[in-house]
Amino acid sequence: xxxxxxxxxxxxxxxxxxxxxxxxLNFVLFHVMPGNPVxxxxxxxxxxxxxxxxxxMKKFGLDQPLYIQFFVYLKNVFSLExxxxxxxKTPVIDxxxxxxxxxxILVGTSTFFMILIGMTLGVLAAWKRGSxxxxxxxxxxxxxxxxxxxxxxxxxxxxxxxxVHWFPPSGELPIGMTLTPFTFGTFVALLDHLFLPxxxxxxxxxxxxxxxxxxxxxxxxxxxxxxxxxxxxxTEVRMLKEHAIPNAMLPMVTLIAMDLAFIxxxxxxxxxxxxxxxxxxxxxxxxxxxxxxxLQAAFLIIAVVVIxxxxxxDLTLTYLDPRVKVK
Numbered sequence: 001x002x003x004x005x006x007x008x009x010x011x012x013x014x015x016x017x018x019x020x021x022x023x024x025l026n027f028v029l030f031h032v033m034p035g036n037p038v039x040x041x042x043x044x045x046x047x048x049x050x051x052x053x054x055x056x057m058k059k060f061g062l063d064q065p066l067y068i069q070f071f072v073y074l075k076n077v078f079s080l081e082x083x084x085x086x087x088x089k090t091p092v093i094d095x096x097x098x099x100x101x102x103x104x105i106l107v108g109t110s111t112f113f114m115i116l117i118g119m120t121l122g123v124l125a126a127w128k129r130g131s132x133x134x135x136x137x138x139x140x141x142x143x144x145x146x147x148x149x150x151x152x153x154x155x156x157x158x159x160x161x162x163x164v165h166w167f168p169p170s171g172e173l174p175i176g177m178t179l180t181p182f183t184f185g186t187f188v189a190l191l192d193h194l195f196l197p198x199x200x201x202x203x204x205x206x207x208x209x210x211x212x213x214x215x216x217x218x219x220x221x222x223x224x225x226x227x228x229x230x231x232x233x234x235t236e237v238r239m240l241k242e243h244a245i246p247n248a249m250l251p252m253v254t255l256i257a258m259d260l261a262f263i264x265x266x267x268x269x270x271x272x273x274x275x276x277x278x279x280x281x282x283x284x285x286x287x288x289x290x291x292x293x294x295l296q297a298a299f300l301i302i303a304v305v306v307i308x309x310x311x312x313x314d315l316t317l318t319y320l321d322p323r324v325k326v327k
Contacts, residue, residue, distance in 0.1 A: 007318050015311045022303045027073050030296050082297040087286065092293045096279065096301060102172050103278035107267050109194060110201035115256065117202070118209025123245060125210065126217035127236070138214075141207030153200040153273040160196060167196050170275035197274045201267060212255050216248040253316050256309075 064072070076082065082092035121141065125134040144152070161169035172193050173179070179186060220226065221244055229239045268280035275281070279298055286294040 008315060011311060011314045011318075015307055018307050019304060022300065022307070023074065023077060024070075026296055026300050026303075027070055030292055077300065083293040085286075085294050086291045087289050087294070092297045095282065095294060096297050099277065099279040099282045099298075100301065102276065103267055103271070103280060105172075105190075106194065106197055106201065106271070106276065106278060109198045110205070110267075111256075113198070114202045114205045115209055115252075118206040119213045119252065121206065121210040122213025123217060123240065125214045126221065127240065129218060134214075137210065141210045144203045145205070145207030147204060148269075149200060149204050150269040150273050152204060153197070153270050156196045156200055157274070168193050169196075172276050172278075193276075197270050197276050200270045200274075208255060209252065212251055213248065216251045217244055220244045220248045250317065253313050256313065 080093050082096070084090060085092050085095055088095065118141075121137045125137050128134050157169045160166045168174075172190070173186070174189055174193075177186060177189060179190075226239065226244060229243055230236075234242075267278065268284060270276065271278045271281040272284050279302070283295065283298045285291075286298070
């Protein structure tokens with residue numbers, strides 16, 4: 001049997017290899033894209049001096065062989081040097097860090113509530129299997145799961161922002177307000193602007209957690225040790241709390257990590273519809289304006305976040321389930 005240390009080491013190595021593959025693909029894909037990034041940074045004039053174009057090519061190392069460019073790219077990545085944005089002429093790392101902050105607030109809030117609500121619905125549906133609540137919660141979850149995120153976002157804006165004026169239709173804070181200094185008024189304004197985007201992301205992803213939790217719990221409740229617990233006179237609530245739910249949680253750990261990529265993809269649509277300037281909104285804008293340095297940094301950071309989430313899930317399963325250690 002392999003030790004926990006060996007399993008953890010193997011998973012860390014796999015994560016590092018995956019990141020290196022992502023780094024390579026991130027370099028190759030942006031080099032095979034059509035267009036010359038230097039021409040986007042110089043004045044679009046027919047009489048531009050060709051020597052100036054050559055000078056810019058040399059400045060950014062684009063006249064070097066691809067393998068030299070690749071090693072320079074790796075050096076810059078590990079030093080968090082992604083160059084300047086074509087749009088704002090400011091360091092990309094500063095832009096990505098600021099945009100990522102808003103996306104983490106949105107995705108973090110949505111993930112917390114989708115896990116909490118989804119698992120609660122799944123537990124209650126499994127406990128009341130075959131009841132009207134079971135059927136109704138399943139239908140509710142699947143209905144919103146099948147609904148396109150961008151369309152649901154627009155419906156929320158139409159109802160709660162345009163018609164009843166309960167929440168603002170766009171933005172992450174009122175115009176002119178920043179997170180610093182962080183006061184109670186800032187917190188209230190943040191929640192006010194965060195509510196509709198968070199609901200848009202949360203409701204659409206509840207089904208995945210509720211259905212998996214229900215299925216896992218239904219299987220667990222047929223096990224012999226559950227029957228034994230009931231035969232000993234243990235109440236249903238205590239049986240669920242101490243035996244069934246902890247064992248049904250194992251598939252949820254994997255689902256949370258796997259669903260992160262979907263959540264991030266949904267955040268792209270939600271941020272753009274709500275004009276919420278996170279990394280998803282900025283990535284769409286950068287795509288429209290051919291801002292290659294920003295796109296390269298954003299794709300890499302998103303990929304690393306997803307890989308890290310899956311690594312944490314693997315390590316958590318290794319700790320929670322001894323059977324994983326022998327695989």
